[in-house]
Amino acid sequence: MRTYEKCARNFFRIRTSKTQDLKSFRISTYEKPGEAEVPRPFSLRQKPGPNIQVLRLSAFPFGNALMGMEAGPVSKRLEGKVAAITGGNQGIGLGIAQRFNQEGAAVSICYRSDKEGTEKVAEGLRSGGGKAVAIQADISKLADGQRFISETVSQLGALDIFVNNAGVEKRANFWEVTEADYDFVLDVNLKGLFFVTQAAVRYLMQVKRPGKIINISSVHEELPFPHFSSYCASKGGLKMLTRNLSIELAPFNITINNIAPGAIETPINKNLLNDPVKLKSLLEHIPLRRLGKPEDVASIAAFLASEESSYVTGTTFVVDGGLTWNYEEQ
Secondary structure, three states: OOOOOHHHHHHEOOOOOHHHHOEEEEEEEEOOOOOOOOEEEEEEOOOOOOOOOOEEEOOOOHHHHHHHOOOEEEEOOOOOOEEEEEEOOOOOHHHHHHHHHOOOOOOEEEEEEOOHHHHHHHHHHHHHHOOOOEOOOOOOOOOHHHHHHHHHHHHOOOOOOEEEOOOOOOOOOOOOOOOHHHHHHHHHHHHHHHHHHHHHHHHHHOOOOOEEEEEEHHHHHOOOOOOHHHHHHHHHHHHHHHHHHHHHHHHHOOOEEEEEEEEEOOOOHHHHHHOOOHHHHHHOOOOOOOOOOHHHHHHHHHHHHHHOOOOOOOOEHHHOOOOHHHHHOO
């Protein structure tokens, strides 16, 4: 007789040192087809009812017994693919690298100066069973961006997915922005992105290979962000660049899309995270009442990198907990 344990093992990868520790999960189920799924705690050895279908394990653990357990879809959507991620050594980029590894892709991540830290990140990815390499490249420099692509191909054998994740911002009143400030932001966020993407596209065209390009934009490709005019200019430019390239690249079976995160718990937001007053004010404007996590962005990136998104190009996926439609600048 099938039990929840057998059912779950058919749908999920579960790794634990002791089978008897698998006692309580929250399993999303529905009673009848068409009904919304309802999270309920069940024993994995409980006999399923005739109208209960296991959809997925949606939250865990419920106790220390489940520490070290992993769960995820059996199928790996990115198996055999190679992804290059700019700035993939922390924050959203690292979250994407981890997710891509879990989905079966080999990944390259680049760093500007933190060789030791990034090598540790790559080693961590490899220790989890993934394939990962760290490559030095300053994306604001055209030659470095081109080398990042060529070294990815040299070390991993190919390139299928390219993620423009590296980004910077600098706060200043518009009338006080210097040329150096402006160049610092635009050279990474738009100019460098433009030419490293060009290098990736040239490779894909040369080898006649389809490809996926994913840009990590921002809600500020749409929303004003006072005192960050150069940042908004870079993200607004990226929005239009993506729209334009979706038309140019479509004949080569290369898709390109943006992800626009809202407030995410990453190092770039460390000042916000350390300011309880500002954080409270922001959370009041996010309908879901929480900050996003890198995993929230990574899940969309995995979809866009997979064949499930093969008919999607030239658009932006907003990941902001509802902030965009409930936003008031303080």
